[in-house]
Amino acid sequence: MGGHGGDVVIYADESKDTLLDFHKKGRYSAKRGGNVGAMGVLSSQLHNGLAGPTLRIPVPLGTVVKHKRGKLLADLALPGDEVVVARGGQGGISLLESPEHKKKKMMAMTPNVMRDESDKVLLLGQPGEEVSLQLILRVVADVGLVGLPNAGKSTLLGAITLAKPDIADYPFTTLMPNLGRLDGDPSLGPGQFSSEATLADLPGLIEGAHLGKGLGRNFLRHLRRTRLLVHVVDAAAEDPVNDYRTVKEELRMYNPDYLERPYIVVLNKIDIPEAIERLPKLTEEIRKIGSDNTDLQTGTVSETDGPCEEKKVKEIEEYPRPHAVVGVSVLKGIRINEMLKEIRAALRNCRDDIGSS
Ligand SMILES: Nc1nc2c(ncn2[C@@H]2O[C@H](COP(=O)(O)OP(=O)(O)OP(=O)(O)O)[C@@H](O)[C@H]2O)c(=O)[nH]1
Numbered sequence: 592m593g594g595h596g597g598d599v600v601i602y603a604d605e606s607k608d609t610l611l612d613f614h615k616k617g618r619y620s621a622k623r624g625g626n627v628g629a630m631g632v633l634s635s636q637l638h639n640g641l642a643g644p645t646l647r648i649p650v651p652l653g654t655v656v657k658h659k660r661g662k663l664l665a666d667l668a669l670p671g672d673e674v675v676v677a678r679g680g681q682g683g684i685s686l687l688e689s690p691e692h693k694k695k696k697m698m699a700m701t702p703n704v705m706r707d708e709s710d711k712v713l714l715l716g717q718p719g720e721e722v723s724l725q726l727i728l729r730v731v732a733d734v735g736l737v738g739l740p741n742a743g744k745s746t747l748l749g750a751i752t753l754a755k756p757d758i759a760d761y762p763f764t765t766l767m768p769n770l771g772r773l774d775g776d777p778s779l780g781p782g783q784f785s786s787e788a789t790l791a792d793l794p795g796l797i798e799g800a801h802l803g804k805g806l807g808r809n810f811l812r813h814l815r816r817t818r819l820l821v822h823v824v825d826a827a828a829e830d831p832v833n834d835y836r837t838v839k840e841e842l843r844m845y846n847p848d849y850l851e852r853p854y855i856v857v858l859n860k861i862d863i864p865e866a867i868e869r870l871p872k873l874t875e876e877i878r879k880i881g882s883d884n885t886d887l888q889t890g891t892v893s894e895t896d897g898p899c900e901e902k903k904v905k906e907i908e909e910y911p912r913p914h915a916v917v918g919v920s921v922l923k924g925i926r927i928n929e930m931l932k933e934i935r936a937a938l939r940n941c942r943d944d945i946g947s948s
């Protein structure tokens with residue numbers, strides 16, 4: 592028997608967080624099984640071709656592997672997760688020493704035969720499997736930062752984690768999600784670092800994003816795994832409350848479950864005089880949007896990524912209110928600690944929710 596052809600395995604690689612190089616199309620195929628020996632050479636040591644090596648393809652943590660037709664193969668959400676997507680071909684079989692009738696029988700079964708002039712026969716190794724797959728990245732993060740372009744999401748991520756996202760004073764600076772790691776709160780003492788979390792800074796959302804405007808809806812799926820949302824609002828903008836509503840509306844249109852999740856609102860840029868002046872009023876207005884009636888009946892995570900238009904859609908006012916509203920300047924480092932306290936408290940809260948249900 593010849594060696595088995597190489598399989599193709601896709602595995603989650605934690606060090607692979609650069610999503611960009613992942614977006615090019617790749618073509619890989621499982622290898623043909625090893626042939627047995629070489630034609631015409633009667634040497635038993637050549638009867639065993641080597642097994643083909645496994646082709647291992649690293650992808651970022653959180654990659655969902657689907658068949659082209661949509662069937663889910665694997666969700667590589669944990670480091671070490673892997674899936675065999677294509678089997679290498681079966682190895683060839685030598686019939687060199689087989690009796691004549693067996694040769695005939697085997698040869699009748701397959702066209703995959705090689706023979707030489709002295710009628711020595713080999714069945715060739717089979718070609719490996721070929722599959723077409725769709726790889727979708729859904730980042731693994733506890734916290735999702737959402738907001739209009741230019742609100743300061745990336746600046747916020749850079750201010751509280753070691754991440755170094757691109758920051759600029761034009762919209763759509765962020766094209767792909769950036770991830771950063773927030774440490775637990777040391778003041779809680781040993782074993783209490785329960786607020787450790789991964790934050791995902793997403794591209795800015797604009798009105799109509801769910802229909803494909805701006806950078807569209809493509810990245811909204813990255814919120815799927817988050818437990819907490821942080822709305823970043825530019826408090827110095829013309830109409831911050833309207834901006835905030837726009838973002839909520841887009842989230843709702845994409846997947847209303849996103850509005851059921853716990854969230855806090857960060858009113859950013861309070862280093863700017865106009866922003867600090869209106870902060871109390873803004874805070875009050877934003878706190879009021881939403882309902883106290885946190886019935887959990889729709890709090891389940893939907894199994895689909897896309898919009899759930901069939902669902903009974905509620906008004907923004909009917910979804911839960913923010914856990915907290917904080918005014919900060921992530922650029923100048925004003926009230927960062929208050930904001931961190933709220934993020935950690937909200938995270939602990941959702942962890943408790945999970946624990947008790
Ligand atoms: N004055 C002031 N400017 C800020 C503050 N935070 C962010 N900025 C500025 O706002 C601009 C946008 O910041 P980003 O962090 O790139 O905004 P973003 O929300 O990530 O933007 P997109 O990636 O386009 O969605 C930059 O010029 C920042 O320097 C702040 O607290 N105060």
Ligand SMILES: [Mg+2]
Pocket residue numbers: 744745746757758764765792793794795
């Ligand atoms: Mg950004």
